[in-house]
Amino acid sequence: MTDTLREHLDKVFSSHEELKTMVELKEELLQNLQERMQDLKEEGYDDETALEMTVNSIGEVSELIGAIGENSRQMQQAVGMNLSMSNLENSDLRQVTVHDGKFNASNLRNSDFSGADLSESSFKASNLENVKFDGANLTRTKITAANLKGASFKDARLDGTDFSSSNLSSVSFDGLTLNQTVFNKAGLKGTTFKNATLMNVSFKTNVKKADFDGAVMDKLTYAILQGYGAKLENVTVE
16 A cells, blocks of 8 residues: 555656655655555545545645745756845755855855855855765855855865855865865865865965875966965975
């Protein structure tokens, strides 16, 4: 009987399966429907009647599901969305597309932007503690004067990303390719750039406690880092 309920839910959710929030909602509904069918059986209905009544109830939520799915798609493909001064702590924002979006002065602590396209968006003065930007496109995104303690950028695209005046202490940029990325006046205590490729990157800040072991960089980036006292014994200059 559970298989029959799942088949009906699969049909209702068939056009929304790409949205993680909808997948989670489907699983929650399945559990609720199973409990509803059990309640009907305990009320004296036979198995077939209880199943039929439970399946018929699915239609009552299909319109709501459609509305939720449409709103989710609008969020995923927004342009110029302004969410400044919002409390979005612990939000699941994976795979969203928000070009030129505004997240200024917002609380996004513990949120997940993995795989998101946030090109040319702005996170000025926001709390981004423990935020995941893994695999995200942050091309020309401004993440300035922000708290990025514990943030993750694994496989992120950071072409022209501006981290000026942000706290990046202990954040890892290991293995990434950074092109025209800006770290002016950023806090880089314990920040690691191991085996990263740095091209035309601006480091007008204290870099003495940052780790560039194994990094590859152009001559200009090397000169800037050398001028600010970085330890560059094991880097390659191209």
